[in-house]
Amino acid sequence: xxxLKQQIIAQLSLKDLKPEDIGDDQPLFVEGLGLDxxxxxxxxxxxxxxxxxxxxxxxxxxxxxxxVRTMAQYIMEHQPGTAS
Amino acid sequence: xxxxxxxxxxxxPSFERLLTAPAVYTGNRLSCVEPDYNQLIxxxxxxxxSRIIKMGVAAAMDCLKTASVDMPGAIVTGTAYGCLAxxxxxxxxxxxxxxxxxxxxAFIQSTHNTxxxxxxxxxxxxxxxxxxxxxxxxxxxxxxxxxxxxxxxxVSTVLVGGIDELTATGYTLLSRFGLYxxxxxxxxxxxxxxxxxxxxxxxxxxxxxxxQPAGNDYAQLNGISAFYKPGSLAxxxxxxxxLLSAHAVDIxxxxxxxxxxNGNIKEDRVYEQLRSSVFRNTPNARFKHLCGEYPTxxxxxxxxxxxxxxxxxxxxxxxxxxxDVKPRRILIYNHYQYTYHALYLLSVC
Amino acid sequence: MRSPVFIAGAGIISAIGNDxxxxxxxLESEAAGMGEMQFLRSVHRHKLPVAEVKMNNAALxxxxxxxxxxxxxxxxxxxxxxEALRNAAIDNLSTWRTGFISANTIGGMDxxxxxxxxxxxxxxxxxxxxLVHHExxxxxxxxxxxxxxxxxxxxxxxxxxxxxxxxxxxxxxxxQGMLDIVVAGGTDALTRFTxxxxxxxxxxxQQFCQPFxxxxxxxxxxxxxxxxxxxxxxVARTLLxxxxxxxxxxxxxxxxxxxxxxxxxxxxxYLAMKGALEQSGLRPGDIDYINLHGTGTNNNDIxxxxxxxxxFEGYYPPMSSTKSFTGHTLGASGGIEAVFAxxxxxxxxxxxxxxxxxxxxxxxxxxxxxxxxxxxxxHVLSNSFGFGGNCSSLIFSKI
Numbered sequence: 001x002x003x004l005k006q007q008i009i010a011q012l013s014l015k016d017l018k019p020e021d022i023g024d025d026q027p028l029f030v031e032g033l034g035l036d037x038x039x040x041x042x043x044x045x046x047x048x049x050x051x052x053x054x055x056x057x058x059x060x061x062x063x064x065x066x067x068v069r070t071m072a073q074y075i076m077e078h079q080p081g082t083a084s
Numbered sequence: 085x086x087x088x089x090x091x092x093x094x095x096x097p098s099f100e101r102l103l104t105a106p107a108v109y110t111g112n113r114l115s116c117v118e119p120d121y122n123q124l125i126x127x128x129x130x131x132x133x134s135r136i137i138k139m140g141v142a143a144a145m146d147c148l149k150t151a152s153v154d155m156p157g158a159i160v161t162g163t164a165y166g167c168l169a170x171x172x173x174x175x176x177x178x179x180x181x182x183x184x185x186x187x188x189x190a191f192i193q194s195t196h197n198t199x200x201x202x203x204x205x206x207x208x209x210x211x212x213x214x215x216x217x218x219x220x221x222x223x224x225x226x227x228x229x230x231x232x233x234x235x236x237x238x239v240s241t242v243l244v245g246g247i248d249e250l251t252a253t254g255y256t257l258l259s260r261f262g263l264y265x266x267x268x269x270x271x272x273x274x275x276x277x278x279x280x281x282x283x284x285x286x287x288x289x290x291x292x293x294x295x296q297p298a299g300n301d302y303a304q305l306n307g308i309s310a311f312y313k314p315g316s317l318a319x320x321x322x323x324x325x326x327l328l329s330a331h332a333v334d335i336x337x338x339x340x341x342x343x344x345x346n347g348n349i350k351e352d353r354v355y356e357q358l359r360s361s362v363f364r365n366t367p368n369a370r371f372k373h374l375c376g377e378y379p380t381x382x383x384x385x386x387x388x389x390x391x392x393x394x395x396x397x398x399x400x401x402x403x404x405x406x407x408d409v410k411p412r413r414i415l416i417y418n419h420y421q422y423t424y425h426a427l428y429l430l431s432v433c
Numbered sequence: 434m435r436s437p438v439f440i441a442g443a444g445i446i447s448a449i450g451n452d453x454x455x456x457x458x459x460l461e462s463e464a465a466g467m468g469e470m471q472f473l474r475s476v477h478r479h480k481l482p483v484a485e486v487k488m489n490n491a492a493l494x495x496x497x498x499x500x501x502x503x504x505x506x507x508x509x510x511x512x513x514x515x516e517a518l519r520n521a522a523i524d525n526l527s528t529w530r531t532g533f534i535s536a537n538t539i540g541g542m543d544x545x546x547x548x549x550x551x552x553x554x555x556x557x558x559x560x561x562x563x564l565v566h567h568e569x570x571x572x573x574x575x576x577x578x579x580x581x582x583x584x585x586x587x588x589x590x591x592x593x594x595x596x597x598x599x600x601x602x603x604x605x606x607x608x609q610g611m612l613d614i615v616v617a618g619g620t621d622a623l624t625r626f627t628x629x630x631x632x633x634x635x636x637x638x639q640q641f642c643q644p645f646x647x648x649x650x651x652x653x654x655x656x657x658x659x660x661x662x663x664x665x666x667x668v669a670r671t672l673l674x675x676x677x678x679x680x681x682x683x684x685x686x687x688x689x690x691x692x693x694x695x696x697x698x699x700x701x702x703y704l705a706m707k708g709a710l711e712q713s714g715l716r717p718g719d720i721d722y723i724n725l726h727g728t729g730t731n732n733n734d735i736x737x738x739x740x741x742x743x744x745f746e747g748y749y750p751p752m753s754s755t756k757s758f759t760g761h762t763l764g765a766s767g768g769i770e771a772v773f774a775x776x777x778x779x780x781x782x783x784x785x786x787x788x789x790x791x792x793x794x795x796x797x798x799x800x801x802x803x804x805x806x807x808x809x810x811x812h813v814l815s816n817s818f819g820f821g822g823n824c825s826s827l828i829f830s831k832i
């Protein structure tokens with residue numbers, strides 16, 4: 001999950017944050033890290049680019065991107081060639 | 085109309101002290117001296133902002149702070165090139181990735197109204213918001229919008245700004261068009277080369293205009309005149325006389341004329357001709373050795389003139405000849421590539 | 434209002450027609466302009482339908498009397514602006530102070546895309562001729578020179594509300610006595626830049642768009658140009674044909690919510706519509722037709738619909754999104770829809786909102802499904818909302 005945090009920080013230009021600043025279960029949006037709909041779209045491309053996972057629509061992202069843990073779980077379950 | 089406050093980000097660092105220690109540049113490219121943005125913009129919003137957005141938003145915030153105004157009646161910006169860095173990023177990735185795997189951030193910030201929109205967002209300002217993108221007349225268009233808005237008396241203040249950035253790519257491309265001097269040694273010698281080409285510049289300057297005096301205004305902006313592709317010197321002289329007479333001002337009442345000389349022998353010719361005709365007896369100041377040439381450079385001249393009137397002094401670095409002038413009336417004449425011409429008339433409050 | 438501003442004529446080119454007559458015929462026969470792209474070259478060709486003008490650059494250039502080497506937005510602009518001036522039929526145009534205020538969002542981006550491909554290979558590569566008209570202002574300048582308009586020219590770019598703001602600004606310059614005549618509106622051509630940009634936002638519909646439908650999926654991008662000729666009272670008195678309508682109200686407000694998304698309750702849209710009504714001295718019940726911004730995105734339609742609900746409760750006039758015909762033409766949309774507003778008043782027309790199947794469950798009203806003519810239309814409200822929270826509404830009133 002530390003790798004994933006680093007990727008999130010890079011993709012979203014969260015320059016002031018270090019991976020350890022993001023809690024595994026901390027909400028990423030609104031009240032948590034304060035991300036918004038544009039960040040969700042950026043994360044969709046991150047999944048596609050790094051993990052070859054394609055989300056069908058932006059709404060699905062709402063659940064997947066709830067926290068770093070939900071994101072990691074989703075990646076584990078959907079990554080091509082990875083046993084789940 | 086009154087200039088309640090003026091603020092800018094430019095290649096000059098000494099804004100507070102009115103150019104007492106001007107930066108001198110070698111080479112043909114001047115870049116903005118950027119402030120600590122965290123003092124002027126909510127750090128949470130800075131994250132996505134590219135350089136031009138930060139420059140524009142910071143200058144706007146500084147201007148409002150100086151004027152002690154929280155909420156302007158309208159926000160109007162002018163930019164010829166818009167957000168070049170974001171445009172280049174998205175365009176480059178689109179071509180390299182063959183239209184796949186693209187992210188939205190650069191695209192949404194590449195729209196020309198981003199600076200005006202981000203200012204509104206930061207202020208939660210629901211008022212009138214407009215952006216002009218008309219090459220060398222972008223800033224003058226924005227000013228005309230502001231002036232006519234105040235003229236309708238539906239708003240009492242307008243925040244108006246001129247912004248253009250020069251990216252590395254933009255500089256490379258404009259160099260290929262032959263815009264810049266190859267022989268310049270340092271920016272102070274800009275006017276002495278008598279060769280083709282100028283030096284590249286950029287900047288963001290914002291003004292809070294009001295229809296009523298606030299008591300501590302920088303200056304009065306009596307009027308502006310913008311014209312396109314004049315046919316002759318006589319036509320330019322007529323525009324100058326018309327603006328002056330519309331405000332019942334004689335050329336002898338002007339304490340200082342600021343001209344937009346940029347070191348390009350071809351483009352400076354008209355300023356030379358005016359210095360031996362209409363401006364024959366008027367002290368002259370020049371500014372493009374301080375900010376470089378760019379389509380909205382007249383906004384730097386307006387910033388300079390407003391400050392000169394407020395401080396009642398002419399910085400030595402802008403004077404063509406030594407003169408002890410306490411400027412009460414200033415006329416600015418600038419043109420961009422001899423296509424877009426503008427005149428500004430200012431006076432002490 | 435100090436003095437009224439009259440609409441003396443109009444010109445248009447869009448995916449549904451190359452002039453006013455062509456557009457009117459397509460509106461009446463309910464023929465949408467979307468389809469698989471014929472002129473735009475993109476990897477999304479078979480996936481994303483677009484609403485292209487049905488002429489290639491060479492044909493447009495011939496009609497515009499300009500070089501086919503310049504960008505498509507300028508060619509579209511020249512064709513529509515020339516029709517607008519012909520349509521207004523003003524005698525001795527050169528004796529009046531005339532302006533050209535045109536909006537666009539992409540400038541010469543179609544040519545820049547070609548240039549940049551070579552430039553990325555090597556900074557010395559790429560034909561500079563393809564870059565020379567890159568700026569938005571260059572598009573306006575090219576067309577102004579072609580029209581012979583010199584007294585005042587300017588360009589506005591506030592995303593999808595751009596040309597509504599151009600019309601707004603033009604009206605103010607006339608009212609304050611600075612100009613007598615202004616050709617105002619906007620133009621935009623389809624480019625890979627905008628198509629991919631909107632696609633990253635996941636708001637481009639892979640089918641034909643369904644604005645204000647419960648099951649809407651997004652927008653289709655379109656292209657075109659639309660201009661109206663605004664004139665002062667003094668000019669109006671000299672006209673051969675009596676002007677059809679005035680621009681009676683206009684307002685520009687900012688949503689100040691998010692760079693791209695509209696606020697859920699449509700604050701900006703509400704303020705723009707309300708301000709335009711106040712300016713015109715009309716009440717919601719006076720409006721006979723609303724030309725919706727209606728892009729077909731989930732976000733726009735619910736925000737705009739909510740704002741209309743707040744403002745028009747009990748007085749819902751007929752309304753529709755003509756973007757279901759033309760696609761979303763971005764910087765041109767306010768101009769194109771201003772032309773539709775004028776034609777609605779002139780001919781008593783209500784345009785249908787195509788492909789509307791299931792009304793939105795949040796809204797107590799539903800847009801028009803059928804083309805109607807012979808309807809007395811006195812006042813039309815036209816909405817244009819865009820990125821950056823820029824919201825503008827215009828009201829046109831019958832004379």
